[in-house]
Amino acid sequence: MxxxxxxxxxxxxxxxxxxxxxxxxxxxxxxxxxxxxxxxxxxxxxxxxxxxxxxxxxxxxxxxxxxxxxxxxxxxxxxxxxFTGTRVRGRLRFGASEDFVLTRLPEILEAFRYDHPEVDLELTVELSGTLHEQLAAGKLDLVLAKRRPEDPRGALVWRDDLVWIGAERLRLDADRPVPLIVYPPPGITRARALQALEREGRAWRIVCTSGSLNGLIAAARAGLGVMAHSRRLIPPGLFRLPDRSGLPGLGKVDFVLVHGRRHGAAEDAANALAAAVLAGGERLGRRGD
Amino acid sequence: MxxxxxxxxxxxxxxxxxxxxxxxxxxxxxxxxxxxxxxxxxxxxxxxxxxxxxxxxxxxxxxxxxxxxxxxxxxxxxxxxxFTGTRVRGRLRFGASEDFVLTRLPEILEAFRYDHPEVDLELTVELSGTLHEQLAAGKLDLVLAKRRPEDPRGALVWRDDLVWIGAERLRLDADRPVPLIVYPPPGITRARALQALEREGRAWRIVCTSGSLNGLIAAARAGLGVMAHSRRLIPPGLFRLPDRSGLPGLGKVDFVLVHGRRHGAAEDAANALAAAVLAGGERLGRRGD
DNA sequence: TGACTGTCATCATGTTTTGTGATATCCGGC
DNA sequence: GCCGGATATCACAAAACATGATGACAGTCA
Structure with a gap:
């Protein structure tokens, strides 16, 4: 029971x-x-x-x-x-960071569309930082993204370790700048990675930037460098770097769900979707195998 | 909640x-x-x-x-x-009356096979009376069938009104024997129908017998006569006769789940299937529309 | 018509379960 | 070795639960 x-x-x-x-x-x-x-x-x-x-x-x-x-x-x-039968309707502008979109989100969205067919869902996929900005600017109603360090708002959906990942045979030379694969600003993971390196006084250079996760993954698979990523979201073909690789720890990432300024119709829809995300949960991709 | x-x-x-x-x-x-x-x-x-x-x-x-x-x-x-992980296995001889087989049982059995792939399920579809006999003879392990009036055993799965049904335009002549469509003995519904008519001293004649529900349905659809059937299981194309048709009431039918003599391996399997039937429930076909 | 039977709703009650706050315990980092 | 942050445990008060008794009601039988 x-x-x-x-x-x-x-x-x-x-x-x-x-x-x-x-x-x-x-x-x-x-x-x-x-x-x-x-x-x-x-x-x-x-x-x-x-x-x-x-x-x-x-x-x-x-x-x-x-x-x-x-x-x-x-x-x-x-x-x-x-049963609440709140015939939720209206337009809902939903922003999600790409990390999630790749994995369980489709299922959740599909179920949501089924349950609330009268909601016009507009999905925006962007960098977490960009999503937060658009939310603040009133251009989005609900955002599922990485938490910004300075911003305590939002319901925690997913917490994970941020780790360094790269191609299987990747070797780093301790004497040379760390080759980085990162999102462009205002990427939150990007900021975390750079901060961590600078705190240790470690030199780095950017070998790839891309606004698309697939771009970053391609670069990483090619062995161009390392990237910071959620431990439980590691895409197939990439691997966590061993601790002895000498890179600084990156701490944790929080994915949060943040509501925009409430206004009428969108509010019910946002609540419903938020509930679906929180309840439906996310499998969020397989372990890095 | x-x-x-x-x-x-x-x-x-x-x-x-x-x-x-x-x-x-x-x-x-x-x-x-x-x-x-x-x-x-x-x-x-x-x-x-x-x-x-x-x-x-x-x-x-x-x-x-x-x-x-x-x-x-x-x-x-x-x-x-x-989680109980009782790796249920062995042979399970399951008997079900045809009324059920037509409707929700396939789903339940499919789910059961998925959950307990190591059980060899042998399904027997027969008249309820025959199933009870075979159970008593040790030829079946678990039976889902109409309850015999004299036999109080079994867990009640489904209770329903027994009603008279027939083709849409069927008209009965009160002066003439009731044209009956029934299972052969030892059909339980058959016995109930005959008893009800005799109690009222109403004349009847059998216009069709068939061991197969589809045979009965075909006869009824053709307008050959009336048959007794569970109210909520009325097959498409057939209709409940209005009360004013003057036929006697038939009371209720109980479908029950009865275990055979327990013996080893089959017992666990029987319990599991019984639980699935009782929990998974039966939609049991649409209303007679 | 009137007693009777079988059914579901309601209520007070004793018991169990639940959520809480305080506290103990554990681990890693400094 | 101590501190900060985390989970487990425990006793207790509040809430939820199952129960048995009781009431209302609808058909049934005389």
């Missing part, structure tokens, strides 16, 4: 990889979330997360549960949409 | 059209089931059943909820199967 509240907590933890953050997002306390997960673990008889106080990771059973939880909560979403 | 316990109760009521029977099947009390349904109705803000103490019927919203509930509980089933 899997209580939906427990599944919600579980899903949020799986997404944020943090009991504390999950609790914050759900409006619960950390101890509650902890209990929810434990209940599920008791009910299944399996451990769902490995967690040694400083790192939370899904187990294989956890991955399976993720699928079940998502399916159940998705139906809950649909049922709610159906 | 739809609690699974409430959904289970709701589903059981939708299947049995009875709060009392649902409670019995679930091992709960009637008042509990009543509360469960009311909670759901509160949560959705819609009435899910029309019920005037002597008739329970799904509303349109109830039909919708039925879909949601089934999907959620189905995933629960799958999750349970996955």
């Amino acid at each position: 899997y209580e939906p509240a427990q599944l919600r907590s579980f899903l949020a933890v799986a997404q944020t990889l943090s009991f504390t953050q999950a609790a914050r997002r759900l409006g619960l306390r950390q101890s509650t979330v902890s209990q929810h997960v434990r209940r599920l673990e008791d009910a299944t008889g399996r451990q769902l997360f490995t967690r040694d106080t400083h790192a939370v990771e899904l187990t294989e059973d956890g991955e399976a549960m993720l699928g079940f939880a998502r399916r159940i909560l998705q139906v809950h979403e649909q049922a709610t949409a159906f | 739809y609690e699974p316990a409430q959904l289970r109760s709701f589903l059981a009521v939708a299947q049995t059209l009875s709060f009392t029977q649902a409670a019995r099947r679930l091992g709960l009390r009637q008042s509990t089931v009543s509360q469960h349904v009311r909670r759901l109705e509160d949560a959705t803000g819609r009435q899910l059943f029309t019920r005037d103490t002597h008739a329970v019927e799904l509303t349109e919203d109830g039909e919708a909820m039925l879909g949601f509930a089934r999907r959620i509980l189905q995933v629960h089933e799958q999750a349970t199967a996955f």
